[in-house]
Amino acid sequence: MSDFDGEAEFIESVARELRAPVVLTPALDERVMSDVRGAPYGASDGAPRRRFWLVRPVTLRVSPLGGLLAAAGIAAVAVLGTMAAGGGGDGGATAAVAATPAPAIRELPTVAPVANATGPQQVSFVFLAPEASNVSLVGEFNDWDAAATPLARVDARGVWTVTLPLRPGRYLYMFVVDGTEWAPDPAAPVAPDDGFGVPNSVVTVGGRST
């Protein structure tokens, strides 16, 4: 027996032992299915669908890059709001948004500092998908629930948008197109792969300004 053969045989003898089945708790399947039933998938009978509540369309400015991305079928921008916490929906807050020019498509998805930087800040997400029938936002802030945060189509070019309050922090997110296609935001930074095979986009909601 050569050294190589001996080593291969040895490793196989080890691997053979490790291939033996392990004994599992009989209730494992039920525990998994109980968790699954507690977090139903997508738009079925799970969390109630959140009504779209974009108060007023933020100023969108799709750069030439947007046209290129649109030509590719799908594109996204993140537009930033600067409304103070608790101000969502009132005239002052909306004025704050209007007073802040929306960044171009490559602007990083961060939120400008506000007076109450520890509270929720309004963050607008914009996605360009001319062919989509529906688009939703999923992320750590809504427990990746594809039914929780639908975007609304705001113009004929296929611009979809939603605004939601987020506390300062870093959040992973993606868009879901037509309920099945998960797409990162091409204008945003991506996080290291979390094991699902498609990198998430990252939005950073700023804390207190210094």
Added chain:
Amino acid sequence: MDMSDPALIGRVLEGDVQAYGVLVARYRDRYARYATHMLGNREDAEEVLQDAFVRAYRSLARCADRERFGAWLFRILANRCRTAGGRRGRHERIVVHDDAALVAAAEGPVAERSAWREEIQRALARLDPDQREAFLMKHVEELSYEEMAEITGVGISALKMRVKRACDRMREMLQEVYSV
């Protein structure tokens, strides 16, 4: 009824939660084995496996290639195992001389085989997590290096090196165990 992975995934995405139970039963045992060897004990393995199944369910729409659901799920599980970390087994020193003695030990009576299995698990637990992962994927789960690269995100050359070092370390440790 079509019970293939893509068909079951389609049913789940249409709201048939029970169809996911078929997928759980299909992959549970094999992946439990991997998790148990990676983490060193059944309780942690079950916890990680449960977490992986639930995460996969909640992200099922992100499984782009439904034909390869098993590989996709395995990737999630492997990541969860890495996060959970391993536990080191204790080790008793005994020494062995050659491959023939090692193979004989592996094929001996029941008591010897039980002891042999325990020593294998202890040696496995002493490997670096990266080496343990590579060894299990290659020699126990019998994945190709291409599949391993896809799952781990590590290059093939690096994976080959990890497997080689893992084999060398396993051999070295088990030789110590069975040498007097």
